Amino acid sequence: MGGVLWAEPVWVETFTGLRMDRFAKLVKVVCERGGNGPGVGRHNYRFSANVQVIIDADTRLVVASARPAPGNKADAHVWRESDLPAKAVGTTVIADGAYLGTGLIVPHRKRAGRPLLRGQEEDNAEHRRVRARVEHTFARMKNWKILRDCRQKGDRLHHAVQALATMHNLALAG
Structure with missing residues (x-):
């Protein structure tokens, strides 16, 4: 240093x-x-990947995962290009603010010089509560060494994510 x-x-x-x-x-x-x-x-950093996963907020089970995209692609762009929107038809999907314009439920944003309305603040509080459950699931998934140390490109990373999702679901199901 x-x-x-x-x-x-x-x-x-x-x-x-x-x-x-x-x-x-x-x-x-x-x-x-x-x-x-x-x-x-x-020096051991090779590349990053954008991996999209749908998680049921009630059960914390992984429902679906998409093929990884390069880490420099925007989340909303990767969402639109993946097969996940078709898999999520008819369900309510919430996401973080990076998914504006995708049709997903995202938090309300403050406008310059205008505070959020009381109802919007309440919506955001509920959104944070549900997102916290999902983010905790992401964190648990990242604890698996196969994903944390995975530097695979192409289908290998996709298969690793699918295997990890299956193991995660099995671990939760007991």
């Missing part, structure tokens, strides 16, 4: 939101885990 020589606490707190002692701990942990410091990427 030779890139960070010295910084005034006011700048660290302004740009990171962390107190100086917390920032020092963070830098230490990043160094211990093999981080290369600011401005330098890891």
Whole structure:
């Protein structure tokens, strides 16, 4: 971490939101885990993938998954190109704000200088509650080593996601 020589606490707190002692701990942990410091990427990084999955918020079971797309493609674009919209016909699908214009239910956004109405705030609170269940399922799926360490391209990643979804569902079903 030779890139960070010295910084005034006011700048660290302004740009990171962390107190100086917390920032020092963070830098230490990043160094211990093999981080290369600011401005330098890891050398084992090959590519990222955009993997779309439909999860039932009530049961937390994975319902469907689409073929992976390159990680630099926008979520809404990948959704439209996948077979998931056809699989989701007749169901209510909620998504995060990255899916604007897809017909999915996304949170209300504030307009410049105009706060959200009370009903919109309540809608967003319910949206967050349901999305939290789905995001926890994503996090549990990412804990599986097969997906976390997967650097496969093409169908191999797709098959790994499908296998992981099956294992996830089996683990939940008991």
